[in-house]
Amino acid sequence: MNWRIHHKKLTASTNLDAMSGSPGDVFTADFQFAGRGRLEHKWHSSEGENLMMSAVLSVKGIPAERAATIPLAVGLAVAEAFPAVDPMIKWPNDILANGRKLAGILCERHGENVIAGIGVNVNETSFPSEIALKATSLAILLSSRQSIDAVRDSILEKLASVYGEWRFGGLDALADRLSKRDFLKGKTISVIQTDDDSSPVEGLCGGIASDGSLLLDGAKIWAGEAHIAKF
Ligand code: BTN
Numbered sequence: 768m769n770w771r772i773h774h775k776k777l778t779a780s781t782n783l784d785a786m787s788g789s790p791g792d793v794f795t796a797d798f799q800f801a802g803r804g805r806l807e808h809k810w811h812s813s814e815g816e817n818l819m820m821s822a823v824l825s826v827k828g829i830p831a832e833r834a835a836t837i838p839l840a841v842g843l844a845v846a847e848a849f850p851a852v853d854p855m856i857k858w859p860n861d862i863l864a865n866g867r868k869l870a871g872i873l874c875e876r877h878g879e880n881v882i883a884g885i886g887v888n889v890n891e892t893s894f895p896s897e898i899a900l901k902a903t904s905l906a907i908l909l910s911s912r913q914s915i916d917a918v919r920d921s922i923l924e925k926l927a928s929v930y931g932e933w934r935f936g937g938l939d940a941l942a943d944r945l946s947k948r949d950f951l952k953g954k955t956i957s958v959i960q961t962d963d964d965s966s967p968v969e970g971l972c973g974g975i976a977s978d979g980s981l982l983l984d985g986a987k988i989w990a991g992e993a994h995i996a997k998f
Contacts, residue, residue, distance in 0.1 A: 768791055768923075768926075768927035768930070768931075769791060770791055770792075770793045770822070770923050770927070771791055771792050771793065772793050772795060772919075773788075773792060773793065773794050773795070774794075774795045774796070774797075775794075775795070775796045775797075776796070776797045776798065777796065777797065777798050777799075777800065778794075778796040778798075778799055778800075779799065779800055779801040780799050780801050780802055780803050780821075780884075781794040781795060781796050781799065781819050781820060781821040781884060782803055782821045782873060782875055782882050782884040783801075783803075784796075784821065785821035785822070785823050785877075785882040785884070786877050786882065788823040788880075788882075789823060789880075790823050790824060790825040790880060791823065792822075792823045793820060793821070793822045793823070793919075793923065794820070794821045795818070795819060795820045795821075795919065796819050797814055797815045797819075798812070798814040798815070798819075799812065799819055802819065802886070803873055803884070804871060804873060804886075805859075805860075805871070805872075805873055806961060806992065810871060810873075810886050811895065812886060812888075812891070813891055816889065816890045816891045817886065817887060817888050817889045817890065817891055817904070817915070818885070818886065818887040818889050818915050818918050818919055818922075819885075819886050820884070820885050820886075820887075820919055820922070821882050821883065821884045821885070822882075822883045822885070822923070822926060823880050823881075823882060823883075824837065824880060824881045824882075824883055824930055825879060825880055826876070826879060826880065826881050827879040827880075829934070832978065833937055834876070834881065835979060836933075836937065836938045836978065836979035837874055837881050837883070837933065838859055838860045838872055838874040838883075838979075839856070839858075839859065839860065839938060839941070839945060839975065839979055840929050840930060840932075840933035840938065840941060841860065841872050841874060841883045841885065841926065841929075841930075842856045842859075842860040842862060842872055843856065843929055843941055843944055843945055843948070844922060844925040844926040844928075844929040844930070845862050845870050845872065845885055845887070845922055845925070845926075846862050846948050847925050847929070847944070848918075848921040848922040848924070848925040849864070849869075849905065849921070851908075851909060852864040852865070852869070852905065852908045852909065854869055854870075854948065855948050855949070855950035856945065856948045856949060856950060856975075857950040857951060857993065858949070858950075858951055858975050858981045858993060859979075859981075859990075860872040860874075862887075863950055864903055864908055865903055865908060867900075867901055867902055867903035868888075868898070868901055868902050868903065869887065869888055869902075869903055869904065869905070869908070870885060870886060870887040870888065871885075871886045872884065872885055872886075873886075883926070885922060887905070887918055887922070888902060888903065888904035888905070889904060889905050889906065889913050889915050889918050890904060890905070890906045890912050890913060890915070891904045891906070892904060892906055892907055905918065929941065937977070938977045938978070938979060939977045942977055945975055946974060946975070949974045949975055951972040951974070951981065951993055951995070952972055952973065952974035952975070953971075953972065953974070954971075954972050954995050954996075955969065955970070955971055955972070955995070955996045956969070956970070956971075956972045956983065956993050956994060956995055956996055957969045957993070957994050957995075957996040958981070958983060958988050958991045958992065958993045958994075959991055959992045959993075960988060960989075960990065960991040961990045961991050961992065962989055962990040962991070968983060968988075969996050970983040970984035970986075971983070971984055972993070973985065981993065
């Protein structure tokens, strides 16, 4: 894939910028004043310290249930882009290293495309108090500042190959690699389902299924936020 990079110093959200793009366009920014996270959360990032990027991927001709699994493929590409810190994927798409959040992904469907929004903590070393114990960055993990452009390029290289495999073979083609990085698999977890009003459910996590759901005591969870209940 020949990516075309469009960089701005300041924007509301690179995911919003990407809505005007075509497959292969990549939108980046030094600062977002309305950065979006999953579940209506905001995504905060200090100016010029981190990667904020949105890549436009085509899902034309792919059935909706299959297209819905693309966030996991994007998560795998991000995780595999940093072998030095061996990241894990916490379903649906938090990227953790050393048990803390290194990157977040927000995929949004836009017509025949998916906007893959990726935020990576690159050089941030102090986080707001509410996430201070849960977040990390490449600079913290590797004990030195990193080039944001090099991080961008590593992710885009991986994304091109993982997207190609996913397009051809779906999540099945990535199952072994996903399973190796599945943070929740085999742990007792609690899940707040976001497509359902019921109270949190707890159980043994069987890992990520090839349809993109999370297996909890054999049942499928389609959307939600998971936490480790017991180690
Ligand atoms: C999350 O963990 O909640 C997902 C965070 C995704 C943040 C990225 S930063 C680049 C892109 N633009 C946005 O507004 N959000 C995503």
